[in-house]
Structure formats: structure tokens, C-alpha cells
Amino acid sequence: MTAPTDDILKLDQVAVVYNNVISALHDISLTVPRGKIVALLGGNGAGKSTTLKSISTMLAGERGRVTRGTITYDGTAVKDQQPSDMVGLGMVHVLEGRRCFGHLTVEENIIAGAYSRKLSKGEMQAELDRIYTYFKRLRERRKSQAGYTSGGEQQMTAVARAMMTKPKMLLLDEPSMGLAPQLVAEIFNIAQELNKKEGVSILLAEQNTNIALRNADYGYIIETGRVMLHGPARDLLNDDKIKEFYLGISKEGRKNFRDVLRKEAESHSELYHG
Amino acid sequence: MIEVLFFFEVVLAGLLAGTMYSLVALGFVLIYKASSTFNFAQGAMVFFAVLSFVGFMEQGIPFAAAFVLTVLLMIAVGFATERLVLKPLVNQSEDTLLMATIGLAFVLQGLAQAVWGVEVRRLDLGVGDFPIPWIADNLGLFVSALDVMAGVVAATLIVILALMFKYTKMGLGLRAVADDPGAAASIGIPLKNIMLLVWSAAGFVALVAGMMWGARAGVQFALVDLALKALPVLIIGGFSSIPGAIVGGLIIGVVEKVLEVYVGPSFGGGIEGWAPFVLAIFFLLWRPEGLFGEKIIRRV
Ligand SMILES: Nc1ncnc2c1ncn2[C@@H]1O[C@H](COP(=O)(O)OP(=O)(O)OP(=O)(O)O)[C@@H](O)[C@H]1O
Ligand SMILES: [Mg+2]
Numbered sequence: 196m197t198a199p200t201d202d203i204l205k206l207d208q209v210a211v212v213y214n215n216v217i218s219a220l221h222d223i224s225l226t227v228p229r230g231k232i233v234a235l236l237g238g239n240g241a242g243k244s245t246t247l248k249s250i251s252t253m254l255a256g257e258r259g260r261v262t263r264g265t266i267t268y269d270g271t272a273v274k275d276q277q278p279s280d281m282v283g284l285g286m287v288h289v290l291e292g293r294r295c296f297g298h299l300t301v302e303e304n305i306i307a308g309a310y311s312r313k314l315s316k317g318e319m320q321a322e323l324d325r326i327y328t329y330f331k332r333l334r335e336r337r338k339s340q341a342g343y344t345s346g347g348e349q350q351m352t353a354v355a356r357a358m359m360t361k362p363k364m365l366l367l368d369e370p371s372m373g374l375a376p377q378l379v380a381e382i383f384n385i386a387q388e389l390n391k392k393e394g395v396s397i398l399l400a401e402q403n404t405n406i407a408l409r410n411a412d413y414g415y416i417i418e419t420g421r422v423m424l425h426g427p428a429r430d431l432l433n434d435d436k437i438k439e440f441y442l443g444i445s446k447e448g449r450k451n452f453r454d455v456l457r458k459e460a461e462s463h464s465e466l467y468h469g
Numbered sequence: 470m471i472e473v474l475f476f477f478e479v480v481l482a483g484l485l486a487g488t489m490y491s492l493v494a495l496g497f498v499l500i501y502k503a504s505s506t507f508n509f510a511q512g513a514m515v516f517f518a519v520l521s522f523v524g525f526m527e528q529g530i531p532f533a534a535a536f537v538l539t540v541l542l543m544i545a546v547g548f549a550t551e552r553l554v555l556k557p558l559v560n561q562s563e564d565t566l567l568m569a570t571i572g573l574a575f576v577l578q579g580l581a582q583a584v585w586g587v588e589v590r591r592l593d594l595g596v597g598d599f600p601i602p603w604i605a606d607n608l609g610l611f612v613s614a615l616d617v618m619a620g621v622v623a624a625t626l627i628v629i630l631a632l633m634f635k636y637t638k639m640g641l642g643l644r645a646v647a648d649d650p651g652a653a654a655s656i657g658i659p660l661k662n663i664m665l666l667v668w669s670a671a672g673f674v675a676l677v678a679g680m681m682w683g684a685r686a687g688v689q690f691a692l693v694d695l696a697l698k699a700l701p702v703l704i705i706g707g708f709s710s711i712p713g714a715i716v717g718g719l720i721i722g723v724v725e726k727v728l729e730v731y732v733g734p735s736f737g738g739g740i741e742g743w744a745p746f747v748l749a750i751f752f753l754l755w756r757p758e759g760l761f762g763e764k765i766i767r768r769v
Contacts, residue, residue: 253654253655256651256654277654278654278655279657279658279659281657282655282657283657287655287656287657288655289655290652290655294655295649296644296648296649296652296653297648298644298647299641299644299648303641303644306641307641307642307645307653307656308656310638310642310645310657311657353652356656357655357656359656360656
């Protein structure tokens with residue numbers, strides 16, 4: 196596979212430590228080509244959220260630090276920027292667990308997303324209308340207090356709010372968490388639409404491997420802070436090793452992915468080991 | 470009839486005094502919303518602000534210029550607090566932040582006295598603490614002109630602050646930060662600016678309260694304690710509620726005046742000083758989240 200020439204995001208051998216002692220990422224290298232959707236997969240504690248936070252510089256707020264490696268976003272080295280600087284550069288992070296402003300209305304939440312932009316009243320209304328064409332449900336719920344809306348509506352509000360920053364790149368952390376399959380499908384459809392129509396590149400962290408890969412162009416599987424495997428989403432979706440680990444259970448029962456890989460060392464698939 | 474009128478007078482005086490408590494409590498609420506911290510230094514800020522204002526006037530600076538200068542000084546204090554105290558403590562527990570504001574209180578009190586001296590100053594706002602003749606003649610009510618001015622000024626400021634909070638972009642930013650600072654940061658709301666804003670607003674409120682109180686009782690250290698009456702106000706109203714601060718202030722104002730007049734004599738007076746705190750303790754037992762305390766919305 197030839198390396199894409201226009202990558203919006205590139206992580207090279209990134210390591211992250213929390214509180215100066217807890218090592219969360221050991222060696223993460225990944226690339227998001229401009230305009231593509233890339234899935235970052237892994238189980239609980241694999242380091243998905245940490246990876247996203249290292250990119251959006253939300254780590255500092257949790258006493259985490261990148262100790263090694265480089266992160267390059269759209270030609271800029273990500274070092275000691277603030278999250279608001281990253282938003283200024285066109286990157287926005289939809290945090291795990293939705294995190295709506297509970298006491299604000301749905302529409303106030305969305306408007307808050309435009310905080311960093313200078314919009315006139317008319318421009319703001321035009322932006323809201325544009326957002327509501329993707330998130331149709333939210334238009335009806337716009338006057339409701341966000342804290343009292345459903346989980347799916349809150350997830351949509353969080354993504355809609357992020358889209359109001361007018362991003363070039365969206366980091367999505369587990370949008371499917373705790374949602375019914377039908378809603379998950381709806382959210383992923385919206386993500387697809389935003390990707391196609393707004394041209395926004397997406398890095399998507401998910402535990403829900405199946406739906407993530409069906410909506411992504413490329414996937415990375417990480418475990419304990421390391422990339423174990425990566426490849427085009429279609430290939431990963433059809434890969435027996437992944438099926439065995441994430442869906443089926445092998446004869447010896449569930450095991451970690453490293454063991455699956457070791458057993459299949461002679462693998463001739465066109466997947467790339469990290 | 471006389472008694473009814475008198476009671477009316479007492480209640481009115483309480484309401485007017487209460488607006489000032491509401492205003493000072495509002496200063497606390499703004500900071501509490503932005504950083505979940507009880508700003509123990511609010512009382513010291515009142516003292517610092519008005520003492521500096523009087524100090525500037527003593528240097529021959531005219532009233533208006535001294536006022537503007539003090540406002541700028543309070544913004545600088547807010548800026549320095551954000552930079553030197555709060556920023557290094559970001560991600561620390563709320564207890565640590567409370568400690569930091571206690572430290573700040575001592576620094577401000579010490580600094581004010583070191584620069585301007587310790588003696589009690591008089592402050593003349595051109596309005597005396599005596600009944601307004603027109604009201605006395607026509608309604609038979611004796612209300613102090615100073616009380617009325619303080620009440621009107623405080624009420625005006627409260628309305629302006631509440632409207633800003635509800636309808637301006639900065640207000641929206643502050644409400645967002647109050648709900649979830651991390652999420653606010655993730656969409657590019659600069660926490661630093663919001664902090665600067667609330668500390669400046671608290672500083673401005675402190676100056677106005679200091680001037681009104683100082684005009685009545687003299688500019689002196691006791692203002693620090695007076696400002697701490699915002700604590701019972703907040704317990705009654707709820708720490709994060711703007712309507713709570715307003716109503717709580719009025720309740721405290723009226724209750725302490727009524728008690729002072731009707732019950733005070735049997736305690737030998739001075740009941741105003743502690744009655745609000747006793748009332749607050751009853752509230753703590755009865756309704757710990759305060760009258761208007763925001764419900765914590767949890768939904769999964
Ligand atoms: N704020 C923090 N302080 C200390 N350690 C942390 C912190 N956040 C995460 N960790 C640790 O870092 C590792 C990676 O966590 P991370 O949240 O990135 O995993 P994840 O892949 O997002 O998991 P999940 O699917 O459960 O969200 C875990 O071992 C976790 O305990
Ligand atoms: Mg996570």
C-alpha cells in the first residue's frame with residue numbers, strides 16, 4: 196500500500212504517561228488521510244481515549260503528558276497548544292460520555308460550539324439551520340434542557356455542538372456507548388454524511404468493532420497502548436483473527452489479541468502489524 | 470396603624486440592605502459557577518477595593534477618575550489571581566482552591582493596610598444616612614436616603630449581571646463552563662478568559678458594595694466580616710443559583726432587621742451580626758442544597 200501523500204493527522208511512536216507514573220500509551224503510530232474515516236479499536240483501557248486526548252491536547256487537563264513521539268496535525272506540530280488553539284486550527288474532540296451542558300438547552304449547547312467564531316445573528320441562524328439538516332431530531336428538541344433529553348439526543352447534541360466549531364477534523368470517542376443499535380446506526384449515518392458533505396476527516400474510537408469498521412476506511416487495533424494491527428477497514432472486517440477475538444470465542448475461550456496474533460504468525464493476509 | 474407603618478419601614482430597610490447582600494453573594498456565585506470554589510477572599514476584596522478607592526481620592530484624584538482607577542485595579546487583581554493562584558492550581562481539588570482563596574484574602578487585607586494604613590476613613594457619597602423628606606411627609610415612612618441609593622444601585626447591577634448571564638455570549642460561555650469545564654474546553658471556550666471575567670465582575674461588585682457600606686459605617690476592616698454575610702445568603706439560596714443569591718440576600722436583609730428591632734433588645738442588641746448565621750444553620754438542616762440550589766441532573 197502506498198502511503199497517502201495528504202495526511203491530515205500523523206502520530207509517530209507516541210507514548211503517554213499520567214501523573215508522571217501511569218504509563219497509558221507505549222507506542223502509537225497512526226495516520227488519518229485527509230477526508231477519510233479512521234477507526235481506532237480496542238477494549239477497555241486499551242488507550243483509545245488517551246490517544247484522542249493526546250491529539251486534542253485535552254491530556255494536560257487530566258495530568259497526562261506525551262513523553263515520546265510526535266503528533267502532526269495539518270502541518271502543525273502538536274506540542275503545548277491549548278484545546279482552544281486546536282479548535283482554532285480546525286480540530287474538535289467529542290469526548291467520551293457525550294458531556295452535554297445539562298442545564299443549557301439543546302440549542303444553547305449547539306450555539307456554545309460556535310464560541311470561538313465571530314458570527315452575526317443571521318450567520319448564526321444559517322449555521323444552526325445547516326446543523327439541523329444533519330441532526331433533524333435536534334430541531335424539535337432544541338428548546339429542551341439537554342440534561343433531560345435521551346442518550347441518543349445527547350450524543351447528537353455533542354456532535355452537533357462540535358460541528359459548530361467548523362472543524363476539518365473530528366475526534367469521536369465512543370459515540371455508540373450505551374445506545375440502542377438503531378440509534379447507533381443513526382449516529383453513524385450522520386457521521387458518514389458529515390464526512391461526505393462537509394469533507395470532515397474523522398478519527399473514531401470505538402469498542403463496537405463491527406459498526407465502526409463498516410463505517411470507516413481504515414482501522415487500527417490497539418491493546419495496552421500499542422498498535423497491534425492495522426489495515427483497510429474491509430480487510431479487518433473479514434479477518435478471521437479479528438472475528439475470533441471480537442466476535443467468536445476460540446476453543447480455549449477468550450484470550451487477548453496478542454495471543455491470537457502469535458498463533459497466526461504465518462498469516463498471509465495483507466494486514467500490517469504495528 | 471403606627472405599628473404597621475413602623476413594621477413596614479423595618480421590612481423596607483431590610484429589603485434595601487438585602488439587595489446589597491444579594492449583590493455580594495452574586496459575586497460569590499459567579500466565581501463558584503466558574504470554578505466550583507467558594508471565594509473566601511470576597512470580603513477582603515470589598516475592603517481592598519473601597520480602601521484603595523478612598524486612598525486614591527486622598528491623593529487628590531477626583532471621584533470619577535478614582536472609581537475608574539479602582540475598577541481597573543480590581544481587574545488587575547482578578548488577572549493576577551487567575552495567573553498566579555488559580556492557573557498553577559488547575560486540576561487541583563476544590564479544597565486546595567478554597568485554601569488558595571483564604572491565602573488570597575490575607576494577602577489582599579495585608580496589602581491594603583500596608584499601602585493605605587489602618588485607620589478608619591470616612592467616605593462621602595453625597596447622600597446622607599437620613600430619611601428622605603418627601604417620603605416621610607407624604608407616606609409617613611422614614612427610609613434612609615443612603616439605604617435607598619444602595620438598594621437601587623445594587624438592584625440595577627443585579628439586573629445587568631443576570632441579563633448578561635442569560636443573554637450574552639460571555640454569559641453562555643460561563644454557564645457552559647459551570648456545567649462542564651472539560652467539555653467547554655473541548656469546543657474551544659477559553660477557560661482563562663471566563664475566569665478573568667468572573668473575577669473582574671466580582672471585583673467590581675466588591676468595590677460597589679464597599680462604597681455603599683463604607684459610606685454608612687466608615688471604610689474599615691469590619692467590612693470584611695460584613696461581606697461574609699454572603700455565606701448565609703448562599704446557604705439559603707444555593708451556591709450556584711443566581712435567583713437564589715438574590716432572594717437569599719433579601720431574606721437575610723429582612724430577617725436580620727426584623728429580629729434586630731423586635732427581638733434584639735432582649736438579647737442586648739447586636740443580633741444582626743449573628744442571626745443570619747443561625748438562620749443559615751437551620752436551612753442547612755432543612756434544605757442543604759438551598760432554596761434554589763440547582764438540581765444535579767444525572768441521566769445515563
Ligand atoms: N486521568 C487518568 N489518570 C490516570 N490513568 C488514566 C487516566 N485516564 C486513563 N488512564 C489509564 O490509561 C489507560 C488507558 O485508558 P483510556 O481511557 O485511554 O482507555 P480506553 O481505550 O479509552 O478505554 P475505554 O474503552 O474503557 O474508554 C488505562 O489503563 C487507564 O486506567
Ligand atoms: Mg475511552
